[in-house]
Amino acid sequence: MEPRKHGMRQLDWDARTYDRVSAPQWEWAERVLARLPLRGDERVMDAGCGSGRVTRLLLERLPRGRVYAVDRSPAMLAVAREQLADAGERVRLVEGDLTTVALPEPVEAIFSNATFHWILDHAALFGNLHRLLAPGGMLSAQCGGAGNVTRVRACADLAMTRAPFADRAAAPIERWRYAGPAETAELLSQVGFEQIETWLEPAPAPFPDRASYVTFLHKVVLGPYLERLPSELRAAFAEATADEAERSGLGHEIDYVRLNLSARRPS
Numbered sequence: 001m002e003p004r005k006h007g008m009r010q011l012d013w014d015a016r017t018y019d020r021v022s023a024p025q026w027e028w029a030e031r032v033l034a035r036l037p038l039r040g041d042e043r044v045m046d047a048g049c050g051s052g053r054v055t056r057l058l059l060e061r062l063p064r065g066r067v068y069a070v071d072r073s074p075a076m077l078a079v080a081r082e083q084l085a086d087a088g089e090r091v092r093l094v095e096g097d098l099t100t101v102a103l104p105e106p107v108e109a110i111f112s113n114a115t116f117h118w119i120l121d122h123a124a125l126f127g128n129l130h131r132l133l134a135p136g137g138m139l140s141a142q143c144g145g146a147g148n149v150t151r152v153r154a155c156a157d158l159a160m161t162r163a164p165f166a167d168r169a170a171a172p173i174e175r176w177r178y179a180g181p182a183e184t185a186e187l188l189s190q191v192g193f194e195q196i197e198t199w200l201e202p203a204p205a206p207f208p209d210r211a212s213y214v215t216f217l218h219k220v221v222l223g224p225y226l227e228r229l230p231s232e233l234r235a236a237f238a239e240a241t242a243d244e245a246e247r248s249g250l251g252h253e254i255d256y257v258r259l260n261l262s263a264r265r266p267s
Contacts, residue, residue, distance in 0.1 A: 024205040028142055028258060029054040029113040036140040041065045042108040045132060047098050048115025052080030058111055059087055068103050070094045099124040106134035117144035120177050127191040136267040145200045145259025146180040152254055155244035156225050165237055168230060175224035184261055193263035203256040213252035214242045221254060
């Protein structure tokens, strides 16, 4: 994500807090990596590398390979640069949009974790990833899918109708695309992928207490809502959303649904 101003543009991430609290994303990444066959000497793209925490897992699978770690967020890349400094030439950080970014050479695999739902144009996304892969290259990814955070969004929508948020909120702008498996498979096929598999997986994430839940809402989930509000109301809005979640029976849980996908570029 790019840095944005209130009411106009997306907010950049609080990358250090994200790195600290993103346990669900870490667990998903381990499962996606487990289904990506690697010899250990490949060139691999981490598409949406974030703070670099998961990129390190990928590097462990590539003792003789290298990673192009790509993200749009300068804040995330700054933390990733610190996290991965000891990897030396085995990792190259690239700031760019996944629908248009270019790499200096084809890669033999693309891995992505919790990123594609932030990109509205999936046709452009998959087309560019196909171009970046070497013949026979593999794509393995997961992201938010159809039904993702439906209950949390309902709680946030309700909180936004209340004072003091309603009178001070900018108009909403669509930031997420939560696609289904059938439409995703069709788009992957249209741009030239084969051996396509797509499926949805419920992945609810409970939190042990209200404080950790509110922090996660504030720093990970609610960005498209918080960007509509002045900075002095954002922490209060996360608290108000948690209030609505407790009243609705959701409690301290994020109702995640993940879209898994794998595909191969023909040889």
